[in-house]
Amino acid sequence: MEPEEEPSVAAVREVCEEAGVKGTLGRLVGIFENQERKHRTYVYVLIVTEVLEDWEDSVNIGRKREWFKIEDAIKVLQCHKPVQASYFETLRQGYPANNGTPVVPTTYSSSVSGIR
Numbered sequence: 001m002e003p004e005e006e007p008s009v010a011a012v013r014e015v016c017e018e019a020g021v022k023g024t025l026g027r028l029v030g031i032f033e034n035q036e037r038k039h040r041t042y043v044y045v046l047i048v049t050e051v052l053e054d055w056e057d058s059v060n061i062g063r064k065r066e067w068f069k070i071e072d073a074i075k076v077l078q079c080h081k082p083v084q085a086s087y088f089e090t091l092r093q094g095y096p097a098n099n100g101t102p103v104v105p106t107t108y109s110s111s112v113s114g115i116r
Contacts, residue, residue: 007042015046019065020055023048030087043087 001010008025016022026045033040057063068076070092077085 008044011042011044011046016052017056018063020052020058021046021048021065022050022052029091032083032087043084045091 001007005013008028012022012025024047026047029043029045031040031042051065058065070088074085074088074092077088
């Protein structure tokens with residue numbers, strides 16, 4: 001987040017920069033707090049309305065975008081980020097996509113990264 005930037009505004013900007021998607025911000029799913037690093041991450045639902053072919057991180061660092069069903073995202077996160085996986089458990093229980101198949105976007109570069 002930039003200084004003085006609201007978490008919801010930062011979320012919309014960051015998802016465009018890092019994942020190359022634009023959309024309408026939905027409800028706040030949860031907040032991750034890391035006391036050790038003095039870091040807080042806000043997680044929102046985003047209704048995707050536009051998927052960019054090229055975006056800032058794809059051009060600058062070769063980041064790729066991959067889409068997961070919520071079930072698959074939970075499995076990936078269980079090993080590396082179990083706290084984040086718990087937020088998607090909550091999402092799975094109450095926020096299906098329009099076609100009935102919930103999906104969660106994530107991004108990765110040369111190594112496995114988590115869902116933000």
